[in-house]
Amino acid sequence: MVDLPDLALPDDPKLAQNIVHFARALRRAGLPAGPGRVIDAIRAVHAAGFTRRNDFYWTLHACFVSKPEERLVFAQLFRLYWRDPQYLEQMMSLLSPMVRGAQDERLAQAAEKRAAQALLDDQLPDLPATEQTGEETEVEIDASRTISTTERLRSLDFEQMSTAEMAAAQRMLAKLRLPVPPIHSRRTQPLPGHLPDWRGTMRTAMRRGGEVTDFATRRRRLRYPNLVVLCDISGSMSQYSRAVLHFLHSVANREGQGWAQVHAFTFGTRLTNITRHLRTRDVDAALAAAGAEAQDWEGGTRIAACLHAFNRDWSRRVMGQGAVVLLITDGLDRDSDANLGREMERLKLSARQVIWLNPLLRWDGFTPKARGIIQMLPHCTSFRAGHNIASLEGLTQALAHPDDGGQKVRLMAMMGQEGA
Incomplete structure (x- = not known):
């Protein structure tokens, strides 16, 4: 354990009030810091004393932290609130790309942006005043291109986004909702x-x-159904998979959307269950843990073998009655000997809906010529594009109207004409 330097007691501490404000920041960051814990923290600090920073840290830690994933957020907020000026400058630079200096020194670690947003989001800096007249400086903001930029991000392909555009798209995905009607x-x-x-x-x-x-x-x-997500993380799908996993993290951690449970699996050359990682409140830590768990990221694709493993090992555990399956893949199976159609049929018989998101639908001239797509298409209830934010927003319509097959009817007609 690293020993922290002594914390000097200010002349007018207002310690109880500071602990209350600190608890509010913790609550905005996702920790269950309710009134009972605040009272316990004030009493604990009164009993333990306020002499050393290290003792003060672990006293508040014992009162507010109850899960392992909350430790990192608490540590960042404690350092930011009980105040390290250099760290505060770094956090402000991470929140605002216009501030340079500390931002260029390093990248944000997991939970740092979340802690900074919880503490600084509603504390805007004061506008500068002129020295001669004392009047406030009028700041004009040109918002004429704000709507056009947002609309452009909604329709822009995930694979064509720059790093800054992907970061903005991830913030938009975190606000999307996926409500489901009850059964x-x-x-x-x-x-x-x-x-x-x-x-x-x-x-x-x-x-x-x-x-x-x-x-x-x-x-x-x-009753409400389960949401089961099968996400392809092969080389051709890696950029789309990262964006979809950001969206699924917000769905899994946002209350009031109606899902009984959200289960997530990744597949490439093997099937990996990442459900417990998506339950981590911090999205950076969740995706980092999921990426470490899935060793076949950006590898090959064996869709039939992975669906067989899911049907054999996980279907009865996570599907339940009336589960909705969200399948994200391009359907390009590299295993020519497996019976992909049979595995898809078995998956469809266990689910209420099988919604297939395929980024290849972004092409206007897309035709179902690949063997894997031909075998999978008859066994999905809805076939939709999944290459941008607008396509993910369309999932709400697919859930509200189960009879809406998307592009399935048109493509099935094309397959019938080719077969004839």
């Missing part, structure tokens, strides 16, 4: 509805001497 279960519950409840009616009548004065009704229970 009406066969099970019912005794609430006012349209289904007659004969047993309830008779029980009520027996309590009243056998006289039927009212009819009880029931309604079907509502």
